Amino acid sequence: MFKKPVSSSGKTKIKSSVQRNIRQKICEQFPLLEPVIDDVLPKKAQLDLIKAPERMSLYALDNQVLFFQHHNDAIMPHLRIVHKYPQCFPTVQVDRGAIRFILGGAQLMCPGLTSPGAKLPPPEGNLPEGTVVAINAEGKEHACMIGVLKMSTEDIKKLNKGNGVENCHYLGDGLWKMDSE
Amino acid sequence: MEAESSAAGAAAGAASTVVPLEVVYCGVCSLPPEYCEFGATVKKCMDWLEGNHAGLYQTLYSSEALESKMGTMTLEAQQKAEKDLAKKQQKEELRQEREAAKKKSSVVTIKRVERTKRKYVTVVSGIEAFELGYKTVAKEFGKKFACGSSVTKNAAGGEEITVQGDLSDEILEELVEKYGIEEENIRQVEESKKKGGGG
Numbered sequence: 001m002f003k004k005p006v007s008s009s010g011k012t013k014i015k016s017s018v019q020r021n022i023r024q025k026i027c028e029q030f031p032l033l034e035p036v037i038d039d040v041l042p043k044k045a046q047l048d049l050i051k052a053p054e055r056m057s058l059y060a061l062d063n064q065v066l067f068f069q070h071h072n073d074a075i076m077p078h079l080r081i082v083h084k085y086p087q088c089f090p091t092v093q094v095d096r097g098a099i100r101f102i103l104g105g106a107q108l109m110c111p112g113l114t115s116p117g118a119k120l121p122p123p124e125g126n127l128p129e130g131t132v133v134a135i136n137a138e139g140k141e142h143a144c145m146i147g148v149l150k151m152s153t154e155d156i157k158k159l160n161k162g163n164g165v166e167n168c169h170y171l172g173d174g175l176w177k178m179d180s181e
Numbered sequence: 182m183e184a185e186s187s188a189a190g191a192a193a194g195a196a197s198t199v200v201p202l203e204v205v206y207c208g209v210c211s212l213p214p215e216y217c218e219f220g221a222t223v224k225k226c227m228d229w230l231e232g233n234h235a236g237l238y239q240t241l242y243s244s245e246a247l248e249s250k251m252g253t254m255t256l257e258a259q260q261k262a263e264k265d266l267a268k269k270q271q272k273e274e275l276r277q278e279r280e281a282a283k284k285k286s287s288v289v290t291i292k293r294v295e296r297t298k299r300k301y302v303t304v305v306s307g308i309e310a311f312e313l314g315y316k317t318v319a320k321e322f323g324k325k326f327a328c329g330s331s332v333t334k335n336a337a338g339g340e341e342i343t344v345q346g347d348l349s350d351e352i353l354e355e356l357v358e359k360y361g362i363e364e365e366n367i368r369q370v371e372e373s374k375k376k377g378g379g380g
Contacts, residue, residue, distance in 0.1 A: 039201060083213065084201040097258050100265065103219050142204060142213045171212045172220070 001070065001167075002174035003105045006052045011060065014047040022047070022059060026067065026075055029132065033088040040066065040081060058175070065175065074132050074148065076168055079176060082134045082143045090127055091143065092153065092165070093119035093136040102145045103172055108135065108165035110156050120153045127153045133165065145170040205234055214241055219266070221273030284310060289362060291349045292370045303348045306341035311362055315340045318360070326351060 014022070023041055027034045041047070041061070050058040055071040069075045082089055094108065095117030102108065113120055117138035121127060129152050135145035147165035149156075156164045169175055204213055209229045210220045214237055217226035230238045287310035294302050308318060315332045319342045323330035329345040344352065349369050356362045 036201070080204075083204040086202065097262065099216070100219050100262055103216065140215050142215065144216060171216055172210070177211065 001054075001056065002169060002176075005174040006056075006058075006178045008050045008052050008058070008178075011048045011050040014049050014059070019047050022067075022075070029075060030077075030089060032090075033085065036085055036088065040085070065178070068169070068175065070168075074130070076132050076146050076148075077134075079134075079143060079146060079169060079171060082146065086134070086136075086143065089134040089143075090121070090131060091134045091136050092121065092127075093117075093138060096138045099137045099140075099144060102135065102137075102167065102170050105167060105170060105173060107163050107167050108145070108147060110160045110162060110164040113156055113164050114160050120157060123154060125153075129155075132168075135165065205237060208233065221269045223266075223270065285366075287311070287366065289356060289367045290370055291352055291356075291367060292372055293347055293349045294372050301347035303344045303346065303352060304335075304341050305344065305352060305356075306335065306339065308342075308356075308360075308362075309340075311360065313360060315342055318342060319344075321359075322348075322352065322355070325355060 023037065023043075026041070027037055033040065045061055047066075048060045048063075050060055050065070052058055057069045058065045059067040059069070059075075064080070065078045066081055067075050067077055077089065092113060094102070094112045095115045097115075097117075098108065098112035101112075112118060119136075127133065127149055129149050131149045133147055133149055134143040135147055136143050145165075145167055146169040147167050150163050150166055151159065206212065207214050207217050207226050207229060209225045210217055210222050212220060214226065214230050214234070217223055217230070220226065227238070227242060230241070287307060289305065289307045289311070292304040292306070294304055296302055305318075305322075308315065319330045319332045322328075322342060322344050326344065326346070326348055328348070331343055332340055333343045335341050353364070353367055353369060356367060357364050
């Protein structure tokens, strides 16, 4: 989504009522994040909305993008937040061979998620299709990508073929660079 | 990997005391240092890390760490990855060289254009080679010189900044001081509507 550098067309302040909605949505989507939501998104803080091309909305606080959303899809966290609160997001792990492709912006294929170096949640912790997940890498401490599951983790194990996770945001993409500048 | 899952379990147990992790980001490529090796500027990243976070450098680039991280990849895949990486690095180096050369050779033009007999506008073009945005710089000029300043399209399809008033000397100074452009890369031109007249 952010393969190219993000060119924003200005930012606007978000109404507090809208902000409450966003907050609630985030809590619903990431129940694990709820205990720390006040740290991530203080109640009184003034969020900014940055509009990016292709109906992309970026939610920023103090010029740092915290979350982003495509049209009305699921809200996704910026990788910096995932780095800070890694335990608050559902995570899958890929093997080492896949890292360089991810950092190039490729979609995540199933074999990279099922090989020995990779890790998927156990059957009882099955993540359904459409879940926003943080992608960790073998031997690495921090997540390197945010994606949406194209099939449930059980299906990934069973089929082991094709596109498993859609790459939405990865280390070094346009969104990442936009923030670090 | 086990440590991670147990950490996650512990965090779920004591969720109210979750402390944000402080993550160090590489000063060169902006990624977490453990991912520097996949970037195109590994050497620079390593130097930076050694200078700024020596401890982290030790854990990431000591010889044991290098050995253990090869992990589960097959030899073939490894070699392929290395080859790709080398290629990428070479490309990046070339790109940087080219950019530096381009920067050296590119010129910012400050043009004084006569509007009526005694009124002028100043047109600045070519700043994109110095990684400056037209829009922001135009705004800054407007603020600094208290005058109208806008981004306009020129005949060639490019963009330029039009500042109202004869400000070529001031702009020259500003470009050198604030934006760090070498004076030899700036050219001042005068343009009048009637040939030989004006000035």
